[in-house]
Amino acid sequence: MDVFSSKTNLNLVLEFLDSDLEIIIKDRTLVFLPADIKSWMAMTFHGLEFCHRNFILHRDLKPNNLLIAFNGQLKLADFGLARDFADPGYKMTCQVITRWYRPPELLFGCRYYGTGVDIWSVGCIFAELMLRTPYLPGESDMDQLKTVFRALGTPTEEDWPGHMKLPDYVPVGQFPRTPLRDLFTAASGDALSLLSRCLTYEPRRRVSAREALHHPYFTSLPYPTHPSKLPKPASAQSRPLEEVDGNVQLSASGPGVKAAPPNRLKRKLSSPIDGLRPLARKLDFGQAL
Structure with a gap:
């Protein structure tokens, strides 16, 4: 909304x-x-489809980077590790994404990747929403691989061609694949189908954000809850920052909060989206997407 120096x-x-x-x-x-x-x-x-459509990888998707507005709208945040990926042959670091949400190709040291790394993270978030606890909580990079393989089975060359040639590949052990239904007992068939498409070992076979939005999961009953009716903690903000005559009032009170310069506490701002495209398309929660 604004940038200023002090x-x-x-x-x-x-x-x-x-x-x-x-x-x-x-x-x-x-x-x-x-x-x-x-x-x-x-x-x-x-939100992720917008990022990927504009050639931006988020590279740190996790529940506490998905912020909730006063009206229930979810917003992607914390783009500190984000980068563009317009050139598919450009080498990138594998030391990104919080470990529990990091895909196995990055754990094996892959330096050339695309949107699939974000999709894996979304799959982990999806599972966490259904379980109410992190799905793949590894204690180290090696333990993370073991945790993933225990849950989804050790990949074969048929499942994931070429994974044994990745820079940091090491044999982790042989674990059988456990059907997702055994853990996600209350999930619908469509939900499990989308989850499995997100948590596919071969990155190029993972569902894209655009494809996910057209998955039967989103067009089957029940339709998505309207954002304003979603569960929210009692401490959540009930209304946005007060706006009076076009002014945005910034509060600098509270423990540990440094006050902004006096002339910045209340100032007239032009609309933050003036001249810009909306950052996300509006959802119609009353009918199929």
Whole structure:
């Protein structure tokens, strides 16, 4: 919304969002319905589809980087590890994405990758929403691989051609594949189908964000809950920052919060989207997508 400097600091003024998906998942007073999970997943895929359509990899998708607005809208945040991927032959680091949400190709040291790394992370988030606990919580990179293979089975050359030639490949052990239905007992067939498409070993076979939005999971009943009716913690912001006569009032009160320069506490801002395209398409939650 704004950028200003103060001494040697560069300050970014962002929309205030005081909740995230991790807070909601951990709040045991909240009960999720299948339609609620479907709504959060639809908004996540819409935001990610916009990023990928504009050749941006997020590279750090996880529940506490999916922020929740006062009206229930989910927004992708924290693009500190994001980068463009217009050139498919450009070498990139594999030391990205929080370990529990990191795909196996990065754990094996792959330096050439695309949108599939974000899709794997979304699959882990999808599973976490259904389980209410992290799906693949490894304690180290090697343990992370073992955790993934215990859950999904050790990949073969047929499952994932060429994975044994990746730079950091090491044999991890042989684990049988366990059907997703054995763990996600309450999930619908369409939900398990989309989950398996996200957690496919071969990155090029994973579903794209655009394809995911057209998956039968989103067109079958129940339809996604409207964002305003989604579960939210009691402490969540009930309304946005006050706007008066076009002014945005920034509060600098509270423990540990440094006050902004006096002339910045209240200033007239032009619309943050003036001259820009909307960052995401609106969802119609009343009918099939």
